Amino acid sequence: MAALPPAFFTVGGSSFTQFLATQSPDVLPSFKIGAQGSLDAPHGTTIIAMTFTGGVLMAGDRRATLGNLIAQRDIDKVFPSDDFSCIGIAGSAGIAIEIVKLFQVELEHYEKIEGSALSLNGKANRLATLIRSNLGMAMQGLAVLPIFAGFEGGSGRLFSFDVTGGRYEEVGYHAVGSGSLFARGTLKKSYRSDFDRDEAILAALGALYDAAEEDSATGGLDLARRIFPGVSIVTSAGYERISDFETAQLAEQIIASRMSKPDGPIAPLV
């Protein structure tokens, strides 16, 4: 290996993405491929997030679709972004996973260089920039839409984004992806801000169940293969992925209740 080139010694940059743009732009996810028209690639679908007492939860179904086909039945769409935040991504799966990877390095890079972590708003703004830089790909049909959630100052917060990099803080709960309308409808009737951890997981599984019933691109609870939604929470103790064992147990409760009430619990009229 030769001596490090001058770009490594530039002063003041603590953004990994900016460094990549000067030193190695070809590995950036938004690198111009120069393709014309639109193309089909696997898409990930429904992600939901909600705050609960003492934390924030994020859950996603496990299906990726390619047109009318199922591209993958056990894909993960919820990831830790650092110790106190997580990110879930709907949209073009390949680019989404690359953006998540870049975002994870971006946060770690900043923390190592500056000696302290970014604020939660700072993290959300960095993510907005990454999404905005993908606008060209989005216009070719390869959009990526994340939800970002984190724990700061004693409570959980969540943010949604649009393809132009717009960043919106959401209160209570939010969902993105093709099944999100149905999941949001369910959460609208079932969500309470004073959920404890287990209630939040149950509400999330119920909402994803409804989304899977109405949207063919959202995967349901797969009892035969034991594939259940990926659920993560962030609390004062940091990021935690709920074990498959625990998710399976709660998912079986949902399925048992749907056996007698296929549409799920009925909300009171007034």
Added chain:
Amino acid sequence: MSIPYYVGPEQLMKDRADYARKGIARGRSVIVLQYCDGILFAAENPSRALHKVSEMYDRIGFAAVGKYNEFEVLRVAGIRLADLRGYSYDRADVTGRGLANAYAQTLGTVFTNEPKPYEVELVVAEVGDSSDNDQIYRLTYDGSVADEHGFAAMGGQVDQISGELTQSWRVGMTLREAVQLASRLLGAAGGSLQEDSLEVAVLDRTRVATRKFSRINGSVLKSLLSE
């Protein structure tokens, strides 16, 4: 017409080396040593904000003595290299040896080509799955690399501290023993250093997280220092 002085290459290199050595000898010392669960970094450093010890990557740490602005620029360059490699290839492809090589080339080039050499000494250490696989690389101002076994010391009182480390260090020390040894040697003249003038960090192979680096300070450090 005045004829410029001829300075032979031996003399030139010797002058530069003397210059760098003097700069480094003015600074306080840093000790890096193996203990049973990994690698300990300890520096005499009253500042809580300006670090001499830092995280590079999952299993790799960095320590430096000398001029702050010079080793800070090297530290940042190392983090950039590690993150670039880990991102373009895989996290497993970032190695302490690779970083040490890049630093060696850079220090060597600066030593011969630039008007003045860097007045720094660095340690790049990587914790392995077992203590046999731990690596400690010590780099000097001219780009030489030493593959150290067990421990390395740099800075002002390096000869004295290295001598005592040879005597006192042994395989399989506990964290408490290692911290106390480091604080005693760093504080040699005025007794052991206390937690407010000691910067301590470890690469702990028993940590579950992929990032093995963690700082030890405050009450935890205080309790490690108490007998």
